[in-house]
Amino acid sequence: MAAASAWGDAVPPSAALAPTGAAVPAGVSAVGLLDxxxxxxxxxxxGELFRGVPIGADDVVVDVGCGAGVNSVFxxxxxxxxxxxxxxxxLLREVRRGLAAADARAAxxxxxxxxxxxLRDGVATRLVxxxxxxxxxxxxxxLAELYRVGGVGALYLLSVPDARQEALQQQALPPDYLEQPGARRVIGRDAFAQLVTDAGLTVLEHTQYGFFWSIWWALFPACGVELDDPAHPVLDHWVATWHALLQTPQGRQLQQRLDRFLPLSQVIVARKSGVRAQDRHADPEDTTDAAA
Incomplete structure (x- = not known):
């Protein structure tokens, strides 16, 4: 998934890229994928990338800001x-390696x-x-570009960091990081929904997820470890605690409540329901815009 905090991708690609039945690395990758x-x-x-967004052989998926390509490979x-x-x-080099490993011939x-x-107008059935x-x-x-590229009936999977998690990160991040230029925009829940509807899309679901990652990223700066090897007792204990919680009878219910309260990100699933005057229909096999 492309979910990210101020420090980078929240779900390690090695976990999310694991095919069905494959062994998933122990520790944060496995628990993050389970969560x-x-x-x-x-x-x-x-075959749903996210609930309500099924992916199949008839789909043309456009993954904008694909990052390490986790969603594309799925x-x-x-x-x-x-x-x-x-x-x-x-990142594109990493994506191509992932697609090659997945034996992707139509990517x-x-x-x-x-x-x-x-890309030409209306070529996509799924936009991520x-x-x-x-x-x-x-x-x-x-969002106007995403609307243009989607065909009538196309499904959209959109996410942004949640404002509450962003506020938590402001308390956890070291001062030298906060002083860096290029601070990103914080998009509240109402504002996110308004942006999507103003673009002409119909919101089907607006939800939140990732309390587990919100806490993990809040703890990470204090541990003094690198992201590619985040082994530290504080982080390890949090991962073990969350995994144990999810195994309890009430664990899933508590996860849902905490995800709403302090999520990593908010997610919108939307649909392009109508046709604007400027929309054109192109051959789905001809996806690129020759004028671009």
Whole structure:
């Protein structure tokens, strides 16, 4: 998943990319993946990237701001044609490796600016844009591009960090990080829903997830470890505590309540229901915009 905190991707790609039946690394990756799946992500049995967003062989998925490609790889494993877009060459190289490992023959990873997608109108049946709207200069322009690229009836999976989690991070992050330029936008829950509806989309579900990660990221700065090897007693104890909680009879119910109270991110599933005058219908096999 592209969910992220101020420190980077919240779900280690090695966990979320694990195919059905594969061994998942122990520790934070395994517990993070379990938490995500209980929250609605990566439903291998139903082929849903997130609940209400099924992925299949008839789908063209456009993943904008694809990051390490976790969502893109899930989609190609479930038969979709995928166009993964990001502006960072390093991330695109990682995406291509992930797609190659998934034996994706109908997938493309392209460098692109989110505010001007190099795709024709109406080509996508599924559009994924996670943890990106808070970073761009004009979220409305990005949403307008997402609307343009989606076909009638297309499903949209959108997420941004939750404002409460952002406030927590402000207390946990070291001063030198807070002094860095380029602070990102904080998008409240009402504002997020308004942005999506103003873009012409119909909101089907607006929910939150990731209390587990909110606490993990709040603890992380104090541990003095690197993100690629986050072994530390404080973090390990938190991971073990959360995993034990999820095994209790009331654990899932408590997870849902805490996810609403202090989530890592908020998620909107939306649909493009109508046709605007400027919408055109293109050959779904011809996805790129020759003028871009």
């Amino acid at each position: 995500a799946r209980l929250s609605g992500w990566y439903r291998e049995d139903t 989609c190609v494993r479930h038969g979709a044609r995928v166009i993964a877009l990001d502006r960072q060459p390093r 493309t990873a392209l460098a692109a600016c989110a505010e001007r997608l190099p 844009c996670t943890e990106l709207l808070q970073h761009v200069d004009d979220p409305r322009q990005l």
